[in-house]
Amino acid sequence: MALLDRIVRWARIKSPWILHFNSGACNACDIEVIAALTPRFDLERFGVLLKGTPRHADVLVCTGPVTRQIKDRLVRIYEQMPEPKFVLAVGTCACSGGVFRGCYNVMDGIDSIIPVSAYIPGCPASPQAIIDGVVKLLAGIDHPETQAAAEESKPAPVEDRPAGKEAVEVTR
Amino acid sequence: MPERNFTIPIGPQHPALKEPESFNVTLQGEKIVGMNVRLGYNHRGIEKACEERTFVQDVYLIERVCGICSHSHSTCFVQAVEEIAGLEVPKRGLYIRTLVAELERVHSHLLWLGVAGHEIGFDTLLMYTWRDREVVMDLLALLTGNRVHYGMNTIGGVRRDITAEQIPQILAAVDTLEERTKYYAQVATQEMTIIKRLSGVGVLSHEDAKHLGAVGPTARASAVDRDVRRDDPYAAYGALSFNVVTDNHNDVYGRTLVRVGELMEAYKLIRQIVANLPGGPIAVKAPRKIPAGEALSRYEAPRGEDIHYVRANGTDKPERVKIRAPTLANVQVVAHMLKDRYLADLPIVIAAIDPCFSCTDRAIRVRSDVDAMPETMSWPALRAQSIDWYRQQGIDFTQLNRTFMKK
Numbered sequence: 001m002a003l004l005d006r007i008v009r010w011a012r013i014k015s016p017w018i019l020h021f022n023s024g025a026c027n028a029c030d031i032e033v034i035a036a037l038t039p040r041f042d043l044e045r046f047g048v049l050l051k052g053t054p055r056h057a058d059v060l061v062c063t064g065p066v067t068r069q070i071k072d073r074l075v076r077i078y079e080q081m082p083e084p085k086f087v088l089a090v091g092t093c094a095c096s097g098g099v100f101r102g103c104y105n106v107m108d109g110i111d112s113i114i115p116v117s118a119y120i121p122g123c124p125a126s127p128q129a130i131i132d133g134v135v136k137l138l139a140g141i142d143h144p145e146t147q148a149a150a151e152e153s154k155p156a157p158v159e160d161r162p163a164g165k166e167a168v169e170v171t172r
Numbered sequence: 173m174p175e176r177n178f179t180i181p182i183g184p185q186h187p188a189l190k191e192p193e194s195f196n197v198t199l200q201g202e203k204i205v206g207m208n209v210r211l212g213y214n215h216r217g218i219e220k221a222c223e224e225r226t227f228v229q230d231v232y233l234i235e236r237v238c239g240i241c242s243h244s245h246s247t248c249f250v251q252a253v254e255e256i257a258g259l260e261v262p263k264r265g266l267y268i269r270t271l272v273a274e275l276e277r278v279h280s281h282l283l284w285l286g287v288a289g290h291e292i293g294f295d296t297l298l299m300y301t302w303r304d305r306e307v308v309m310d311l312l313a314l315l316t317g318n319r320v321h322y323g324m325n326t327i328g329g330v331r332r333d334i335t336a337e338q339i340p341q342i343l344a345a346v347d348t349l350e351e352r353t354k355y356y357a358q359v360a361t362q363e364m365t366i367i368k369r370l371s372g373v374g375v376l377s378h379e380d381a382k383h384l385g386a387v388g389p390t391a392r393a394s395a396v397d398r399d400v401r402r403d404d405p406y407a408a409y410g411a412l413s414f415n416v417v418t419d420n421h422n423d424v425y426g427r428t429l430v431r432v433g434e435l436m437e438a439y440k441l442i443r444q445i446v447a448n449l450p451g452g453p454i455a456v457k458a459p460r461k462i463p464a465g466e467a468l469s470r471y472e473a474p475r476g477e478d479i480h481y482v483r484a485n486g487t488d489k490p491e492r493v494k495i496r497a498p499t500l501a502n503v504q505v506v507a508h509m510l511k512d513r514y515l516a517d518l519p520i521v522i523a524a525i526d527p528c529f530s531c532t533d534r535a536i537r538v539r540s541d542v543d544a545m546p547e548t549m550s551w552p553a554l555r556a557q558s559i560d561w562y563r564q565q566g567i568d569f570t571q572l573n574r575t576f577m578k579k
Contacts, residue, residue: 020190021185021192022190022191022192022214023192024192024213024214024215024216024530025214025239025530026236026237026238026239026242026530027190027191027238027239027240027528027530028236028238028239028240028242028320028321029239030190030191030239031239031240031283031320032319032320034190034302035302035305035306035309038286038298038299038302038303039299039302039303040302040303040306052186052187053187054185064214065216067213067214067215067216069212069213069215070184070192070213070214073184073185073192073213077185098236099232099233099236100216100217100218100221100236102221103216103217103218103220103221104217104220105215105216105217106216106217123236123321124239124319124320124321126319
């Protein structure tokens with residue numbers, strides 16, 4: 001690996017900027033994400049910084065089952081993020097739909113819309129679990145082999161998805 | 173040059189909003205002249221899902237209406253079901269329910285204080301209050317087993333008892349919190365930055381608060397003396413003494429004072445509950461099938477009056493569950509408060525009602541002039557659409573129609 005690539009990767013791990021997006025959650029995971037960022041748990045000691053716009057973010061922290069109305073916006077935000085980008089699904093709803101699985105207005109989890117890098121289960125995911133998830137994600141970024149393995153097991157990108165499973169349209 | 177109106181969209185993803193909702197704000201210069209709220213990003217279809225699950229499952233589903241006032245919603249629901257089934261909850265159960273309710277109010281108001289600080293750029297306050305909030309979160313985890321969704325309620329009582337060892341821990345935590353809250357009260361009443369920034373912002377007069385049907389601290393900050401805990405006592409509130417905190421500042425500053433005042437009252441209530449905790453069982457056994465009937469239940473959530481309507485039909489599943497969350501009552505007030513105000517006041521004015529859009533997003537009916545279908549359809553259009561719909565389902569009526577035509 002070229003020296004420059006190594007430096008970039010080192011810098012990336014030291015300062016992952018996150019964007020928190022509520023994709024139809026009940027607020028429980030959201031307050032736990034904020035709690036993880038505030039002094040008691042202090043996620044900022046890993047260089048994590050909460051940003052307001054997807055264009056500044058490396059990691060998209062999603063909470064909640066994706067509702068039908070938020071779906072397009074989630075894809076739009078994901079596409080606005082610069083490469084390389086990672087998605088954290090926080091909470092059981094974000095992982096699989098949770099208690100809302102099968103409800104008429106939800107899409108059953110983030111990974112049915114965009115590829116997810118790490119899943120943090122729990123209802124809600126506790127701040128400790130969120131920190132653990134973030135650390136594991138960062139460790140994954142640090143080791144390109146792990147990342148390559150994760151890359152292979154990743155779900156197909158949105159465009160290549162077979163036609164049966166609800167095509168995602170991006171409206172701009 | 174004449175001033176031109178322009179519209180800016182805020183949300184559904186916006187740094188100042190923690191939840192997805194969208195505001196289209198029409199501006200004239202810096203002044204807001206019109207506002208269009210679009211909800212529904214959080215609509216998950218909980219009321220419908222309740223009809224497909226049993227009453228016991230619904231308690232946990234309804235808890236997940238909102239993560240911040242989860243105990244409010246589940247208590248409100250079980251109260252309605254208990255009324256239909258005619259269950260008498262043991263006193264100890266009611267006291268424990270009230271204790272968790274007050275601890276939830278403490279956590280919710282501390283959370284709000286931090287968010288309000290964040291919205292006015294006072295992030296130190298956010299960090300302080302959220303650090304102190306962990307004391308009450310630890311206490312909730314100790315008493316209920318979870319930090320956020322407590323799972324404490326069940327139909328007929330509560331699921332966990334409070335042991336004798338836990339009582340000194342509760343009292344110690346309340347002492348710490350009270351000391352810290354006194355400091356926040358001092359900050360709120362003496363810190364010039366807060367007073368100057370919040371005074372005269374988001375003004376809601378006493379008459380308007382009554383007329384628009386504001387609830388909770390929003391109404392009480394406009395001197396509307398209304399609190400379900402006192403006016404229509406539920407759980408153990410009838411036996412406890414507390415003051416309803418009101419204020420006549422009519423603005424965001426008043427709402428801050430009301431919430432800080434309510435924190436102090438909550439500590440008073442917690443001490444009373446712990447001192448007078450009756451003995452005996454914590455729950456009665458509830459029947460699996462709830463007899464036919466209907467009930468309306470009211471509850472003073474941290475954000476205001478929460479109303480649940482439940483109709484049972486004699487089976488183990490409810491026939492209808494309707495939730496009216498406090499934010500729905502307050503959301504009309506926001507548009508009124510922002511009229512002719514500066515755009516820069518928008519985040520704090522919205523935050524001042526302590527909005528919870530996941531509570532509010534129940535049914536959605538979007539009215540848009542651009543992309544929605546017309547409200548009324550002509551007969552031929554409706555007929556064409558229905559034929560097309562059946563064709564997509566694999567049923568073709570064209571042949572059948574022709575046979576009818578011939579006859």
